[in-house]
Amino acid sequence: MSTYLILKHLHMTTAYLTVALFALRLLLDAVGKPAWRQTPLRWIPHANDTILLVAAISLLVAGSWNPLTQGWLLGKILLLLGYIAAGLFALKVTVSRPVRVVAAVLALLQVSAIFHLAMAKPVIF
Ligand code: HEM
Structure with a gap:
């Protein structure tokens, strides 16, 4: 698989994850469980979003977008x-x-x- 395709898959996977992790945190708050803020769920979405953006910028460069x-x-x-x-x-x-x-x-x-x-x-x- 080409580097571009690997980046695109990484970008897409982290894109789906950003929505899933956002929805999960909304859901936990909605059911009265704000303590997720004291769990790894506090930093995992930030790590995912950083990868999403790095992959996005890499796609821009690699694909000359x-x-x-x-x-x-x-x-x-x-x-x-x-x-x-x-x-x-x-x-x-x-x-x-x-x-x-x-x-x-x-x-x-x-x-x-x-x-x-x-x-x-x-x-x-
Ligand atoms: C939450 C933010 C983002 C989400 C959810 C997202 C989602 C996606 C998805 C699902 C695709 C694949 C589309 C397909 O089926 O072909 C894609 C492609 C792409 N994204 Fe993002 N994206 C986000 C942010 C960004 C940003 C900020 C940039 C640029 C700075 C970017 C640059 C690109 C490029 C260049 C492609 C095209 C890849 C290609 O078709 O070869 N994305 N994005």
Whole structure:
């Protein structure tokens, strides 16, 4: 398998994991088990997301992708920032429950849009 394909598989695997780990933490909070913050679940998602981003940047370099000429890629990067911001609010214990619910929905919508852009690669500009 080529280096590019290995990177792509790594990127995709960590992409699915980021959603699964985010959903798991939301679920644990929703059922009143916030103690996951004292378990490895506190750092595993950060490690996964770091690998996801390193693989993404490696794909950009290896595949000569340019976010300034590929609108779907720029869209992914902007949505990623939104996903990170909304995700932080959704998991913050000091934030009120209604705000956290809205933030969780926004985060899930944005990560769904990232998947759509990644798979459909629509021509935006
Ligand atoms: C949470 C964030 C992200 C998720 C969930 C995600 C998800 C995915 C998925 C599922 C694919 C495979 C699409 C397919 O079926 O072909 C993909 C491809 C790709 N992603 Fe991401 N991605 C994310 C962030 C990023 C970022 C930030 C960049 C760039 C800086 C990036 C660059 C790429 C590139 C270049 C490909 C194309 C690989 C190819 O088709 O050969 N991704 N992404």
